[in-house]
Amino acid sequence: YPMGLPKYDPIRMAIEDTEHSQDIYGPGQLDPATAQLWWAGKEFFRDQTVGDRVGRNEKTKVIAKLLNPGSGAPAREPAVSEEERKAMMAHYFKKQEQMKRLAEDNEDQFMNSSWANSSALKQSLNGTGSIRFR
Numbered sequence: 001y002p003m004g005l006p007k008y009d010p011i012r013m014a015i016e017d018t019e020h021s022q023d024i025y026g027p028g029q030l031d032p033a034t035a036q037l038w039w040a041g042k043e044f045f046r047d048q049t050v051g052d053r054v055g056r057n058e059k060t061k062v063i064a065k066l067l068n069p070g071s072g073a074p075a076r077e078p079a080v081s082e083e084e085r086k087a088m089m090a091h092y093f094k095k096q097e098q099m100k101r102l103a104e105d106n107e108d109q110f111m112n113s114s115w116a117n118s119s120a121l122k123q124s125l126n127g128t129g130s131i132r133f134r
Helices: 010-016 018-028 050-054 082-104 120-126
Strands: 036-039 042-044 065-067
Touching: 042 050
Parallel strands: none
Antiparallel strands: 036 042, 036 065
């Protein structure tokens, strides 16, 4: 925000009211003068705005991280969440089990049905389609 954060923003309150924010956030609170802002594995410099680094697209979702100086780039986030990964694994396992069952069900019981008869057209044209042999 080049124009500054609004007065009601909790981040602004935490930065400006250091005595009160120490009680809330504890000793792990970052120093605003030395904190580093990281996005997409790249560090934002203090003279840059977010628009300079990210671009002017209003639909871009930016998830940035504040870190202590000298800690390097943050670890990458996983592409899918743990819940999504479990759901995908369950779906693929179920699909794999279904494919195993289909492979095992290799019986030829469908061959006795009328739709599987390869000579049904010939028999119906000759008029011998209703004759059954025992």
